[in-house]
Amino acid sequence: MRFLRAFLIGGALCVPAQILIDKTKLMNSRILTGYVVLGVILGGAGIYGAFADFAGSGAYVPLFGFGNTLAKGVKEAIDSDGAIGILTGGLTGAAAGITAATFLSVLWSLIFKSRQK
Amino acid sequence: MDNKQYGEYVKSREKRSPIVKNCFNAFITGGTICLAGELLAFGYESAGASAEDAPLYVLLTLILLSGVFTGIGFYDKIAKFGGGGALVPITGFANAMAASATESRTEGLVNGTAVNLYRIAGPVIVFGTSASVIYGVIYYFFGG
Numbered sequence: 562m563r564f565l566r567a568f569l570i571g572g573a574l575c576v577p578a579q580i581l582i583d584k585t586k587l588m589n590s591r592i593l594t595g596y597v598v599l600g601v602i603l604g605g606a607g608i609y610g611a612f613a614d615f616a617g618s619g620a621y622v623p624l625f626g627f628g629n630t631l632a633k634g635v636k637e638a639i640d641s642d643g644a645i646g647i648l649t650g651g652l653t654g655a656a657a658g659i660t661a662a663t664f665l666s667v668l669w670s671l672i673f674k675s676r677q678k
Numbered sequence: 679m680d681n682k683q684y685g686e687y688v689k690s691r692e693k694r695s696p697i698v699k700n701c702f703n704a705f706i707t708g709g710t711i712c713l714a715g716e717l718l719a720f721g722y723e724s725a726g727a728s729a730e731d732a733p734l735y736v737l738l739t740l741i742l743l744s745g746v747f748t749g750i751g752f753y754d755k756i757a758k759f760g761g762g763g764a765l766v767p768i769t770g771f772a773n774a775m776a777a778s779a780t781e782s783r784t785e786g787l788v789n790g791t792a793v794n795l796y797r798i799a800g801p802v803i804v805f806g807t808s809a810s811v812i813y814g815v816i817y818y819f820f821g822g
Contacts, residue, residue, distance in 0.1 A: 564716050571712020571767070572705035578762030579704035583697040589765055589774070590798045594805045596766060601809035605817065613733075618715030621733045622740065622767045623708065624802070631810040639818050647814030651807045659803065661738050662772050663795065665745045666779035670791040673749035675781045 563617050570619030593624055600628020605636070630654045700761055707760025711767040715740060737768050744769035748776040774798035 578596070581587050603609040609629040613620035620626055634654020638646025652659070715736045722732045747753040753773045757764040764770055775795055782794035796803065 563720070564713055567716035568709040568713040571715070572707075572709025572763065575704045575708025575760075575763040575766045576701050578766045579701045580697065580762075582762050582765075583700055589770075590801045592762070592765065593771065593774075593798070593802045597802050597806040598809045601806060601813055605810075605813040618719055618733070618736060619709075619712045621737065622712045622715040622769075624766055624768065624771060626733075626737075627768065627771070627802070628806055628809070631806050632813050635810045635814040636817055636821075639814060644818055647811055647818055650814060651810030655803075655806075657734055658737055658741065658768070662741050662745075662775050662799070665742060665772075666775040666795050667787075667791060669745045669749050669776045670779040670783040670787075673780050675783060 567617045567619035570616040574623040596624040597628040600625035601632045604629030604632030704763035707763030741772040744772035745776040748773045
Protein backbone atom coordinates (compact mmCIF):
# COMPACT_ATOMS: atom_id res chain seq x y z
CA MET A 562 0.00 0.00 0.00
CA ARG A 563 1.81 3.09 -1.30
CA PHE A 564 0.16 5.55 1.11
CA LEU A 565 1.09 3.58 4.20
CA ARG A 566 4.66 3.16 2.94
CA ALA A 567 4.99 6.92 2.33
CA PHE A 568 3.63 7.70 5.79
CA LEU A 569 5.76 5.22 7.71
CA ILE A 570 9.01 5.82 5.85
CA GLY A 571 8.60 9.60 5.63
CA GLY A 572 7.82 9.75 9.32
CA ALA A 573 10.74 7.51 10.23
CA LEU A 574 13.17 9.69 8.25
CA CYS A 575 12.18 12.69 10.39
CA VAL A 576 12.96 11.00 13.70
CA PRO A 577 16.78 11.34 13.48
CA ALA A 578 16.32 15.11 13.09
CA GLN A 579 14.17 15.22 16.23
CA ILE A 580 16.79 13.26 18.16
CA LEU A 581 19.42 15.75 17.01
CA ILE A 582 17.18 18.64 18.11
CA ASP A 583 16.63 17.10 21.55
CA LYS A 584 20.10 15.70 22.20
CA THR A 585 22.27 18.40 20.67
CA LYS A 586 21.99 22.12 20.21
CA LEU A 587 22.39 21.85 16.45
CA MET A 588 20.81 24.66 14.49
CA ASN A 589 18.04 23.78 12.05
CA SER A 590 20.16 24.83 9.09
CA ARG A 591 22.89 22.40 10.14
CA ILE A 592 20.44 19.54 10.39
CA LEU A 593 18.97 20.33 6.98
CA THR A 594 22.46 20.64 5.51
CA GLY A 595 23.37 17.23 6.91
CA TYR A 596 20.24 15.71 5.39
CA VAL A 597 20.98 17.14 1.96
CA VAL A 598 24.62 16.08 1.92
CA LEU A 599 23.67 12.58 3.05
CA GLY A 600 21.04 12.59 0.30
CA VAL A 601 23.73 13.43 -2.28
CA ILE A 602 25.92 10.60 -0.98
CA LEU A 603 23.11 8.04 -0.92
CA GLY A 604 21.78 9.24 -4.26
CA GLY A 605 25.24 9.15 -5.81
CA ALA A 606 25.79 5.64 -4.51
CA GLY A 607 22.62 4.61 -6.32
CA ILE A 608 20.90 3.62 -3.10
CA TYR A 609 18.38 6.42 -2.75
CA GLY A 610 16.89 6.10 -6.23
CA ALA A 611 15.93 2.48 -5.65
CA PHE A 612 14.67 3.37 -2.19
CA ALA A 613 12.51 6.16 -3.64
CA ASP A 614 10.96 3.76 -6.12
CA PHE A 615 9.74 1.84 -3.09
CA ALA A 616 8.88 4.67 -0.70
CA GLY A 617 7.52 7.25 -3.14
CA SER A 618 6.86 10.58 -1.44
CA GLY A 619 8.19 9.09 1.78
CA ALA A 620 11.62 9.39 0.15
CA TYR A 621 11.12 12.38 -2.16
CA VAL A 622 9.59 14.79 0.34
CA PRO A 623 12.20 14.62 3.16
CA LEU A 624 15.27 16.69 2.35
CA PHE A 625 17.31 13.59 1.52
CA GLY A 626 15.28 13.67 -1.67
CA PHE A 627 16.64 17.11 -2.53
CA GLY A 628 20.18 15.76 -2.21
CA ASN A 629 19.23 12.76 -4.32
CA THR A 630 17.87 15.11 -6.99
CA LEU A 631 21.19 17.00 -7.06
CA ALA A 632 23.18 13.77 -7.47
CA LYS A 633 20.79 12.42 -10.09
CA GLY A 634 21.01 15.67 -12.04
CA VAL A 635 24.82 15.52 -12.04
CA LYS A 636 24.83 11.89 -13.18
CA GLU A 637 22.40 12.54 -16.03
CA ALA A 638 24.23 15.67 -17.16
CA ILE A 639 27.60 13.89 -17.22
CA ASP A 640 26.08 10.99 -19.14
CA SER A 641 24.69 13.30 -21.81
CA ASP A 642 27.14 16.26 -21.89
CA GLY A 643 30.40 14.95 -20.43
CA ALA A 644 32.58 16.76 -17.92
CA ILE A 645 30.62 20.02 -17.96
CA GLY A 646 27.79 18.08 -16.34
CA ILE A 647 29.80 18.08 -13.11
CA LEU A 648 28.96 21.77 -12.85
CA THR A 649 25.60 21.99 -14.61
CA GLY A 650 23.86 18.88 -13.35
CA GLY A 651 23.13 19.62 -9.71
CA LEU A 652 21.33 22.91 -10.02
CA THR A 653 19.67 21.82 -13.27
CA GLY A 654 18.11 18.92 -11.43
CA ALA A 655 17.00 21.12 -8.54
CA ALA A 656 16.15 24.18 -10.65
CA ALA A 657 12.36 23.98 -10.50
CA GLY A 658 12.24 23.60 -6.72
CA ILE A 659 14.78 26.31 -5.93
CA THR A 660 13.28 28.77 -8.40
CA ALA A 661 9.73 28.14 -7.22
CA ALA A 662 10.68 28.50 -3.56
CA THR A 663 12.66 31.67 -4.28
CA PHE A 664 10.02 33.40 -6.38
CA LEU A 665 7.17 32.41 -4.09
CA SER A 666 9.08 33.61 -1.00
CA VAL A 667 9.41 37.06 -2.53
CA LEU A 668 5.71 36.93 -3.34
CA TRP A 669 4.82 35.86 0.23
CA SER A 670 6.89 38.71 1.66
CA LEU A 671 4.75 41.13 -0.36
CA ILE A 672 1.43 39.50 0.55
CA PHE A 673 1.82 38.45 4.18
CA LYS A 674 2.69 40.50 7.22
CA SER A 675 5.63 39.54 9.37
CA ARG A 676 4.69 37.32 12.29
CA GLN A 677 7.88 37.87 14.19
CA LYS A 678 7.17 39.11 17.68
CA MET B 679 21.13 21.96 52.39
CA ASP B 680 24.65 21.98 50.98
CA ASN B 681 25.58 22.57 47.36
CA LYS B 682 25.59 18.92 46.42
CA GLN B 683 22.15 18.30 47.87
CA TYR B 684 20.88 21.40 46.15
CA GLY B 685 22.29 20.16 42.86
CA GLU B 686 20.49 16.88 43.30
CA TYR B 687 17.31 18.68 44.20
CA VAL B 688 17.50 20.82 41.08
CA LYS B 689 18.16 17.74 39.00
CA SER B 690 15.16 15.95 40.43
CA ARG B 691 12.90 18.91 39.67
CA GLU B 692 14.28 19.44 36.20
CA LYS B 693 11.78 18.74 33.48
CA ARG B 694 13.04 15.69 31.66
CA SER B 695 13.35 16.16 27.95
CA PRO B 696 10.32 14.35 26.56
CA ILE B 697 12.33 12.92 23.71
CA VAL B 698 10.15 9.88 23.11
CA LYS B 699 7.04 12.02 22.81
CA ASN B 700 8.86 14.52 20.60
CA CYS B 701 10.08 11.75 18.31
CA PHE B 702 6.58 10.33 18.10
CA ASN B 703 5.18 13.75 17.19
CA ALA B 704 7.93 14.22 14.61
CA PHE B 705 7.13 10.81 13.15
CA ILE B 706 3.41 11.58 12.90
CA THR B 707 3.97 15.05 11.46
CA GLY B 708 6.63 14.05 8.94
CA GLY B 709 4.63 10.98 7.99
CA THR B 710 1.48 13.02 7.45
CA ILE B 711 3.29 15.51 5.21
CA CYS B 712 4.75 12.64 3.17
CA LEU B 713 1.34 10.98 3.05
CA ALA B 714 -0.11 14.24 1.70
CA GLY B 715 2.67 14.16 -0.90
CA GLU B 716 1.78 10.61 -1.89
CA LEU B 717 -1.92 11.51 -2.17
CA LEU B 718 -0.96 14.41 -4.43
CA ALA B 719 1.25 12.08 -6.49
CA PHE B 720 -1.67 9.72 -6.87
CA GLY B 721 -3.84 12.64 -7.95
CA TYR B 722 -1.36 13.89 -10.52
CA GLU B 723 -0.82 10.40 -11.88
CA SER B 724 -4.57 9.92 -12.17
CA ALA B 725 -4.71 13.21 -14.07
CA GLY B 726 -2.19 11.87 -16.58
CA ALA B 727 1.25 12.81 -15.21
CA SER B 728 3.92 10.15 -15.67
CA ALA B 729 5.28 8.45 -12.57
CA GLU B 730 8.57 10.18 -13.36
CA ASP B 731 7.14 13.71 -13.46
CA ALA B 732 4.69 13.38 -10.58
CA PRO B 733 7.27 13.77 -7.76
CA LEU B 734 8.33 17.19 -9.10
CA TYR B 735 4.71 18.38 -9.27
CA VAL B 736 4.23 17.11 -5.73
CA LEU B 737 7.26 19.01 -4.43
CA LEU B 738 6.17 22.22 -6.17
CA THR B 739 2.68 21.88 -4.72
CA LEU B 740 4.06 21.30 -1.23
CA ILE B 741 6.36 24.34 -1.58
CA LEU B 742 3.33 26.43 -2.54
CA LEU B 743 1.14 25.13 0.29
CA SER B 744 3.93 25.50 2.83
CA GLY B 745 4.33 29.16 1.87
CA VAL B 746 0.63 29.84 2.33
CA PHE B 747 0.57 27.98 5.65
CA THR B 748 3.62 29.98 6.74
CA GLY B 749 1.97 33.23 5.75
CA ILE B 750 -1.18 32.59 7.76
CA GLY B 751 0.85 31.39 10.75
CA PHE B 752 -0.32 27.80 10.58
CA TYR B 753 3.06 26.27 9.75
CA ASP B 754 4.44 27.66 13.01
CA LYS B 755 1.82 25.63 14.86
CA ILE B 756 2.71 22.49 12.88
CA ALA B 757 6.40 23.08 13.63
CA LYS B 758 5.74 23.60 17.34
CA PHE B 759 4.02 20.25 17.51
CA GLY B 760 6.08 18.31 14.98
CA GLY B 761 9.61 19.65 15.48
CA GLY B 762 11.89 17.66 13.21
CA GLY B 763 8.85 16.25 11.45
CA ALA B 764 8.01 19.72 10.18
CA LEU B 765 11.65 20.65 9.52
CA VAL B 766 12.89 17.77 7.38
CA PRO B 767 10.24 17.61 4.63
CA ILE B 768 10.55 20.03 1.71
CA THR B 769 7.79 22.04 3.40
CA GLY B 770 10.24 22.88 6.20
CA PHE B 771 12.74 24.16 3.66
CA ALA B 772 10.05 26.27 1.96
CA ASN B 773 8.84 27.47 5.37
CA ALA B 774 12.35 28.62 6.30
CA MET B 775 12.61 30.62 3.08
CA ALA B 776 9.12 32.10 3.24
CA ALA B 777 9.53 33.07 6.91
CA SER B 778 12.99 34.60 6.38
CA ALA B 779 11.67 36.59 3.43
CA THR B 780 8.55 37.82 5.19
CA GLU B 781 10.15 38.63 8.54
CA SER B 782 12.77 40.85 6.95
CA ARG B 783 10.42 42.61 4.52
CA THR B 784 10.32 45.69 6.72
CA GLU B 785 14.02 46.27 6.02
CA GLY B 786 13.19 46.60 2.33
CA LEU B 787 12.67 44.35 -0.62
CA VAL B 788 16.35 44.25 -1.56
CA ASN B 789 18.18 44.69 1.75
CA GLY B 790 15.56 42.84 3.75
CA THR B 791 13.72 40.18 1.79
CA ALA B 792 16.31 39.37 -0.85
CA VAL B 793 19.33 39.42 1.47
CA ASN B 794 17.70 37.24 4.11
CA LEU B 795 15.75 34.90 1.86
CA TYR B 796 18.46 32.22 1.92
CA ARG B 797 19.48 32.68 5.55
CA ILE B 798 18.57 29.10 6.44
CA ALA B 799 18.13 27.61 2.97
CA GLY B 800 21.46 29.00 1.72
CA PRO B 801 23.74 26.57 3.57
CA VAL B 802 21.60 23.71 2.31
CA ILE B 803 22.08 24.80 -1.30
CA VAL B 804 25.77 25.62 -0.79
CA PHE B 805 26.65 22.25 0.69
CA GLY B 806 24.21 20.35 -1.50
CA THR B 807 25.67 21.70 -4.75
CA SER B 808 29.24 21.35 -3.42
CA ALA B 809 28.62 17.73 -2.53
CA SER B 810 27.09 17.17 -5.96
CA VAL B 811 30.22 18.59 -7.66
CA ILE B 812 32.45 16.25 -5.63
CA TYR B 813 30.17 13.37 -6.53
CA GLY B 814 30.29 14.48 -10.19
CA VAL B 815 34.10 14.45 -10.23
CA ILE B 816 34.12 10.96 -8.73
CA TYR B 817 31.46 9.73 -11.13
CA TYR B 818 33.19 11.26 -14.15
CA PHE B 819 36.57 9.71 -13.46
CA PHE B 820 35.69 6.47 -11.72
CA GLY B 821 32.00 5.77 -12.31
CA GLY B 822 29.81 4.76 -15.21
